[in-house]
Amino acid sequence: SAEPIIGRLAVIGLGLIGGSFAKGMRESGLCREVVGCDRDPATLRQAVPLGVVDFITDDLASAVQGADLIMLAVPVLAMEQVLGQLAQLELGQAVITDAGSTKNVVVDAVRGAFGYLLPQFVPGHPIAGSERSGVEAADALLFRNHKVILTPLAETSEAALTLVRRSWRALGADVEDMPLADHDEVLAATSHLPHLLAFSLVDTLASRSENLEIFRYAAGGFRDFTRIAASDPVMWRDVFLANRDAVLRSLDNFTHDLSRLRAAVEDGDANALLGVFTRARSAREHFS
Ligand code: NAD
Structure with a gap:
């Protein structure tokens, strides 16, 4: 294993x-x-x-005392409160x-919390989810061969960025930078919308089924598509409250296309159906 370059790491949440x-x-x-x-x-x-x-500690001040990272x-949506508390503390040189x-x-x-953009703050997002949640699901290998997006700002210090990159790389992640302005738009389309659809589909079927009996007849396709509906509800509630506008843009595109597909089904428009399915299949093959 590597030489320690960090004395104390404090993980909040x-x-x-966080556990992984x-x-x-x-x-x-x-x-x-x-x-x-x-x-x-x-x-x-x-x-x-x-x-x-x-x-372990339940006290934020003791957790971050002497922390390097x-x-x-x-x-x-819990970040604001935690950051507000951090802003009251002596953080020394800690990278956040x-x-x-x-x-x-x-x-x-x-x-909001500090009154300016801390140079030692590096915004990040590991693209390595799971429908599992909680500390029991913590897995040291979760990030291996997965992307981690960092959205550094003009204010972000190069040293802080290097430390955060090295940390994720030590976990086997593939670190990429993305402009802050792009991140929430891209993720609304590739992650947030699909989660919304999975939650929605499972809820629609479940609420119209007496005792969830119909799920006995769910095969592989349904399982694959809806696996993410088992994700943590609080985590996802916060995502949709936080990323409202970008999610709405993505959802409106989807709703528009879905209603055209509905019309094709209603009209028995074989060419329209074949067109959508053929284009989708070739796009899907392209990235798999
Ligand atoms: P989780 O529900 O498994 O864990 C969140 C933890 O934070 C819980 O243990 C909870 O008790 C704790 N917590 C909540 N408020 C707190 C507070 N004020 N102070 C201290 N602890 C608090 O959720 P998770 O999946 O680990 O998500 C954590 C973060 O990572 C979220 O911001 C989420 O958006 C992000 N994320 C999640 C995924 C995923 O697929 N699960 C992927 C990438 C990023």
């Missing part, structure tokens, strides 16, 4: 993402100690036995990063 980051960093040898902070007592109790962190992995699924609200929360 020990769910799937903490565990992977512990195993990488890149930091001397990892402290975990969460507001849920059951999560904290499990974190040490699961090998996720070295120490602070990872924020709470739901996106986050794993939030939307980036505009987090960057706004940093500006």
Whole structure:
């Protein structure tokens, strides 16, 4: 394992993402100690036995005391409160990063809490989800061969960026930069909309079925498509509240195209159906 370049890593929010980051960093040898902070007592109790962190605390101030790197992995709308508390503390030279699924609200929360954009704050987003959640799902290998998007700003310090890049790379991730202005638009289309559709489809079927009996007849396609509907509801509620406008643009495009597809079904328009399915198949083959 690597030479430690980080003395103390503090991870705030020990769910799937924070827990996986903490565990992977512990195993990488890149930091001397990892402290975990969460507001849920059951999560904290499990974190040490699961090998996720070295120490636990429910107190943010003690967690970040002496930390060289602070990872924020709470739901996106909880970031504002955590950042507000951080702004009251003596943070020294600590580099701060986050794993939030939307980036505009987090960057706004940093500006709101500190009054300016901290040079040592590096906004980040690992594109490595899972429908599993909570600390029990923490997996040191979750980020291996997955992309991590960083959206550094003009203010962001090169040294902070380098430390965050090295940390993700130590977990096997493929780190890419993206302009902040693009991130939430791109993710609305590739991640947020598909999650909305999966939640919606499962809810539509479930609410019209007496006792969920119909799911016994669900085959592979349904399972693949709806797996993500088992994702954490609070995490996803926050994503849709935080990324409202970009999600609406993407959803409007989808609704428009879906209503055309509906018309094709209603009219028995074989060519229209074949056209959409053929184009979609070739696009899907292109990226798989
Ligand atoms: P999770 O529900 O598994 O874990 C969130 C944890 O944060 C919980 O343990 C909860 O108790 C804790 N928490 C909530 N508010 C807190 C607070 N104020 N102080 C301290 N702890 C608090 O969720 P997750 O999937 O790990 O998501 C964490 C972050 O990572 C979110 O911002 C999410 O958008 C982002 N993310 C999630 C995925 C995914 O697929 N799950 C992928 C990429 C990024």
